[in-house]
Amino acid sequence: MTDLPTFRLDGRRALVTGAGRGIGRAIALGYAAAGAEVTLCARSQEELNALSEEIRASGGTCDVMPLDITDQAAVTAALADREAYHILLNNAGTNRPKPLTEVVDEDIDAVLDLNVRATILMTRAVVSRMLEDAVTGSVITMSSQMGHVGAANRTLYCASKWAVEGFTRALAVELGPQGIRVNTICPTFIETPLTAPFFEDPAFKEQVLSKIKLGRIGQPSDIVGAAVFLASDASALMTGSSVMLDGGWTAD
Template identity: 60%
Template sequence: MSGFNILERFSLSGRRALVTGAGRGLGRSIAEGLASAGAEVTLCARTESEVEEGARCIRDHGFKAEALVADVSDIAGFRATVDAMHAHDIFVNNAGTNRPKPLSDVTIEDFDAVIGLNLRAAVFAAQAVTARMANLGIQGSVINMSSQMGHVGAANRTIYCASKWALEGFTKALAVELGPVGIRVNTVAPTFIETPMTTPFLEDPAARNAIVSKIKLGRLGTPEDVVGAVLFLASDASALVTGSALLVDGGWTAD
């Protein structure tokens, strides 16, 4: 009767997790969730004060966390950092950005910033972490943070959509490549989530109402909604799940 111990499969006790973009917002919430499930979490971001404070808060709650100041867009530097530290069983490839505007107003600098972080840095961060996993025989879980915009289109988000659609394709290909060594690769694809970063945009009643009208469950997402999806994909509860996208979009993409 294996169903009676299914909750044990959600435990992350004894595992190490690395979360990029973990200084604030969704990344920090994910780090807190992984720690509460038993993982030893490394919070990675460029701003030392943010990751140090986040790690300290997790430790103050009785869980295990450390801070890592690193820039994932520095490909060689991040690879060297990963190679020099302890290995991880779980990698949440979360760092990302957006510059919403009509394509007619998009500059080369905008393109390079969005594609550079959302795709280029994400690809090579995954390369660095999974190479170390494979070399050490770790059958780990990689969770690439995508978006519902990796499955649909939207005005003023052409470059963002391009980056996330590409990340979805990359995820499927990497899952095929790493399946034989037991490394699972999936995406979490959220809808609009209420975080400090989205607050200014969502404070506009017209914008907020337009967004909610597309979400079949009739509400915006919360960080906790996304954390639950990440915990599932990080744990043995999803042991047969790879190359998949877990849409946390309230039904936005259902029609």
Template identity: 50%
Template sequence: MSLPSTPSFRLDGKRALVTGGTRGIGLGAAVALAEAGAHVTVAARTAADVETVVNQMADAGMAAEGVALDITDVSAVRAFIAEAEPFQVLVNSAGGARHSSFADITEVDYQAVMALNLSATLFVSQAVVGRLIQAGLPGSIIHVSSQMGHVGGPNRAVYAASKFAVEGLSKAMAIELGANNIRVNTICPTFIETELTAKNLSDPAFRQWVLSKIKLGRLGRVEDIMGPVVFLASDAAQLVTGASLLVDGGWTAE
């Protein structure tokens, strides 16, 4: 009898692109992928932030470069990816939220959230996938979704709508791209302590409501997302596609 060998979690020799990679979950994903051996390109809107993160990663011995890119500018995204070597790992982490009651949703807020959370995710993925297919390379596309892509929440109609859409997009992509050995999955965090969530979580009543829903009794940390990103990017997840990896402390278990 021969024993099976565990597939590698290493990413040596792979190129990875992380959008929104200068802070929060995106920064955690960039560092995790680089620590696993990938050459990481950090993309974000602000050039100074990109430079700071890339320099810090380089100082820590990680292979990283950066690009200042507005990912809602489809033409700019296509031009950048067309000129770059193919990315075998893509983490769509850039995202945003504009919370309000359903009655107070404005067209401006709706369009802004959908443009960043859904449209940019779709068109960045389309450009990356096109290069992979052209080169005949396998790939792993990871969309940072949310537990709110599986359940609703008060004052989150637009945000939830955008993340439910990302979940559907991911499954449809997985069906189409499986023949090209390109896997597509989502990571669905609960409330992670980041700059994006800091304002809401500073409200004691809201914070207590959140904690009451998380069965493990604590808020998420960026570090909680890093392992799942490496797993989905690696050969350890070779048969995982069209899946949603819920990192929600049990929020959606009931």
């Protein structure tokens, strides 16, 4: 019989952005449980410290990196003296849903700077060190079902996630020969501190549930399995792809 692939991450260093809450927090806990040494990156020192204490109390290994990843100089400085990572999870992101005619320049800057530009900056910094040290590994970016479909009031968000999908495929082609895999995870609506206020509107919640074939809003824990899979040797032949965790939203 063929040996089962391992989902363990022992001996690997993982950097998770947006790790303070929601999906990033859940994935950081999952990576630590799978044996990785996890760097927790977010703007909130307090949230990172609390998560760090939780991981260490469970026997995991981690450190914290308080950082605004939209600041190129800060990203460069934060990574300058660190060993190469085997896993990068680009999770930090934002959304400002509104009709395009109500979008202001500040909205464009906020969404595209964090969702696209910061993802590219962080990936460039981490991959550069991986290549310098001949480290193979996995770059994973949290995209969205909205990187594959369109939706009203989501022009900025869709633009940012479609950009992430194109970036991922191009980088996968570029880095494949060096043994670095590049993929995305595309969730449906997940209940997090960012999205929870939207679900207080019954009409909005009903509309979302009507599109999710499994009939429920996703939870951060629903994303952890795919994140561990893409970081591990279980996905050794997978690059330039998207893992759809959309509850069937894009099936029709």
